[in-house]
Amino acid sequence: xxxxxxxxxxYIIDKIYENGLEAYIVGGCVRDSILGLKPNDxxxxxxxxxxxxxxxxxxxxxxxxxxxxxxISVVMDGEIYEITTYRIEGEYTDHRRPENVDFxxxxxxxxxxxxxxxxxxxxxxxxxxxxxxxxxIDIENKIIKTVGNPYDRFNEDGLRMIRAIRFSSKLDFxxxxxxxxxxxxxxxxxxxxxxxxxxxxxxxxxxxxxxxxIIYLFKTKLLNNLNIxxxxxxxxxxxLYKKISILKKIDKVLVKRxxxxxxxxxxxxxxxxxxxxxxxxxxxxxxxxxxxLNLIKETDIENLDKIKIKKILNKIDxxxxxxxxxxxxxxxxxxxxFGKIIDILKxxxxxxxxxxxxxxxxxxxxxxxxxxxxxxxxxxLNYLLDEVIMNxxxxxxxxxxxxxxxx
Numbered sequence: 001x002x003x004x005x006x007x008x009x010x011y012i013i014d015k016i017y018e019n020g021l022e023a024y025i026v027g028g029c030v031r032d033s034i035l036g037l038k039p040n041d042x043x044x045x046x047x048x049x050x051x052x053x054x055x056x057x058x059x060x061x062x063x064x065x066x067x068x069x070x071x072i073s074v075v076m077d078g079e080i081y082e083i084t085t086y087r088i089e090g091e092y093t094d095h096r097r098p099e100n101v102d103f104x105x106x107x108x109x110x111x112x113x114x115x116x117x118x119x120x121x122x123x124x125x126x127x128x129x130x131x132x133x134x135x136x137i138d139i140e141n142k143i144i145k146t147v148g149n150p151y152d153r154f155n156e157d158g159l160r161m162i163r164a165i166r167f168s169s170k171l172d173f174x175x176x177x178x179x180x181x182x183x184x185x186x187x188x189x190x191x192x193x194x195x196x197x198x199x200x201x202x203x204x205x206x207x208x209x210x211x212x213x214i215i216y217l218f219k220t221k222l223l224n225n226l227n228i229x230x231x232x233x234x235x236x237x238x239x240l241y242k243k244i245s246i247l248k249k250i251d252k253v254l255v256k257r258x259x260x261x262x263x264x265x266x267x268x269x270x271x272x273x274x275x276x277x278x279x280x281x282x283x284x285x286x287x288x289x290x291x292x293l294n295l296i297k298e299t300d301i302e303n304l305d306k307i308k309i310k311k312i313l314n315k316i317d318x319x320x321x322x323x324x325x326x327x328x329x330x331x332x333x334x335x336x337x338f339g340k341i342i343d344i345l346k347x348x349x350x351x352x353x354x355x356x357x358x359x360x361x362x363x364x365x366x367x368x369x370x371x372x373x374x375x376x377x378x379x380x381l382n383y384l385l386d387e388v389i390m391n392x393x394x395x396x397x398x399x400x401x402x403x404x405x406x407x
Contacts, residue, residue, distance in 0.1 A: 003033045003123050008076050009042045012057075012083065013124050019056050021048040023083070024107065024122035024130065031118045034129070034139055035171070044083045045122060047105045053083050069101050086110035089156075108132055112147055115160045116167065120147045142173040150182035158189035162201040165216045169208035180220070187221040198226070199279040206257045211247040214261065215240060218272075229272040236270050243268070249330045255285050256323050259292045260331065288323075291316050295324040301337050306344050310355035310389045318345075353392040360385055361397045362404075370404050380404060 005013070009025060016023040023046035029039035046053070053072045054062045061075040070085035086104045104110060107122060107130060114120040117135040129136065133147050144164050146153040154161050161183045168175050175183075190198070205214055216222075218237050223229035231237060243264050250256050258281075262274045276289045295312075312321060322345075329338035347353075354360055362384065367377045384403060388395045394403070 001034070001129050002125075003030070003129075005125070006042065008079065008081065009044065010125070011076075012044055012074065012081055015056060016046055016048055016053075016083075017126070019048070019052075021046060021052070022107075022124075023048070024124045024127070026111075026122040027114070027119050030121040030123045030129065031135070031139065033123070034121075034136065042081065044081060045086060045107070045110060046083055047086050047107070048083075049085055049103060053085075070103055087113070089113050114147050115153055115157070115163060117145050117147055118167070118171075118173075138176075142171070143176050144168050144171075144173050145176040145179050146182070150179045151186060154182055154186045154189060158186070158191075158193045159197050159201065161186065161190060161220070161222060162193075162198060162205075162217070165213055165220075166201050166204050166208070168216070169205045169210045169213040172210050175216070180216075183216075183220045183222070187225045190222050190225050195226075195278075195280050199281070202275070202279060203254060206247065206261065207252050207254060209248065211257065212241065212245040214247075215244060223272065226278070227273075228275070228278045229270070231271040236268055239268055240264060240270060246330060250327065253323070255288050255292070256327060258285070258289055259296070259323075260327055262289070263293060263296055263327075263331065288320055291320050292324050292327065295321070296328060296331075299324075301328055301332075301334065301341070304337075304341060304344075306348065307390055309341065309344055310348065310353065313348075313355045314385070314389070321345075351392065354385070354388045354395045357381060357385055359395070360388060360400070361395050362400045366397070366401065367404065370401065372404075380407070383407070 003025075005025065013023045013025075023044055025042050026045040027043050029042045032039045048056065050064070050067050050070055050072045053074070057072075057074045063073040063075065063080070065071045065073040065082060066084075070087050071082055072084075073080045073082050075081075086107055086109060088102045088104050088109050111120045111122065111130070111132055117133045117138045119135070120133050121135040122130040134145075138145050144167050146160075146164075164175050164179060164183060167173065202214075202217075205211060205217075215237065218229060218231065218240070224231075244261070246264070247257050247260055250260050258276045262276060265272045265274075276286055281289075295316075299312075309321075325338055325341055329335055348355070352359075360381065362381070364377050364381065367380045372380055384400050387403060388400075394400065
């Protein structure tokens with residue numbers, strides 16, 4: 001099989017060979033190329049030491065990205081290419097990282113330390129695809145399987161358990177049975193992994209084309225060991241699996257999919273905390289999540305009219321209200337009300353109807369000129385805004401001042 005390498009990647013590999021050494025692209029870029037997908041980036045592995053790489057590419061800027069782990073970044077025309085020396089990893093004592101890293105001259109030693117067979121292939125134009133662990137067959141069979149003993153791989157790095165689920169979501173592959181059982185039997189190891197790393201993998205699952213694979217986090221008890229879920233009822237988990245596929249109908253927007261997931265869990269009365277609260281998210285995502293979720297739970301969409309909509313828009317960003325409508329139309333299959341409210345929103349915007357203090361045609365100074373002070377100024381402005389929300393034609397300075405005089 002021939003893989004078309006980007007010119008600069010080919011140049012790097014050829015340059016290393018010109019110096020009597022060898023180099024390959026490795027990992028995900030090989031996997032994606034075999035799958036017919038465009039790689040996001042290209043990792044290069046070599047038997048050259050970091051110091052030798054710096055010497056070979058002395059005419060380019062070289063960054064010691066992770067020199068202790070054998071990685072040098074070479075900068076070409078503003079693009080960064082990571083080149084890593086073949087390595088053997090020492091003992092993993094914390095289920096996260098090796099105690100030490102030793103360089104090796106053998107490609108096989110480097111490949112066999114990798115996580116999954118589909119990520120343990122290398123390629124260059126001289127040798128073709130180097131596949132020592134059956135990665136191509138597993139791609140053909142759409143299987144996620146560890147390189148070697150899954151118990152060893154997961155004990156080395158517990159995050160690999162969630163990565164297995166993430167790759168199954170991204171590629172629509174099945175997790176091989178022994179690998180799946182090893183996740184289940186080693187789920188407690190996940191306690192050693194930072195929530196930042198877990199959140200990153202979780203986000204890739206929920207934003208994938210197969211977000212329903214989140215169910216594997218329940219079935220393998222990973223969530224139980226993270227103290228996010230305590231659900232033991234398999235029937236409830238199965239019900240969630242049947243409903244969770246609805247996530248595919250939601251835009252690939254993190255906060256929207258988080259809202260739907262948390263909503264479904266609550267609706268089915270599953271003993272699980274909110275993912276948005278337990279994983280690591282920004283204050284903005286948490287705030288927007290709560291706003292949209294509360295709208296779903298507390299708003300009677302059938303009874304929304306223009307005045308109620310404007311009062312909602314007074315409190316929240318219009319984009320969040322539209323996110324709520326999108327979600328509601330999917331989870332409640334409510335296209336009729338969705339269309340009706342979209343029409344109302346258009347009408348509000350086209351008529352430039354006021355629903356915020358900023359759009360009110362009077363301000364605090366105008367109210368003070370009428371003799372009001374301190375808190376009373378705000379109270380009058382709020383009163384006027386309520387009046388304008390109910391009667392858009394009232395939003396003229398002279399009419400509002402007249403209204404103030406009538407108070």
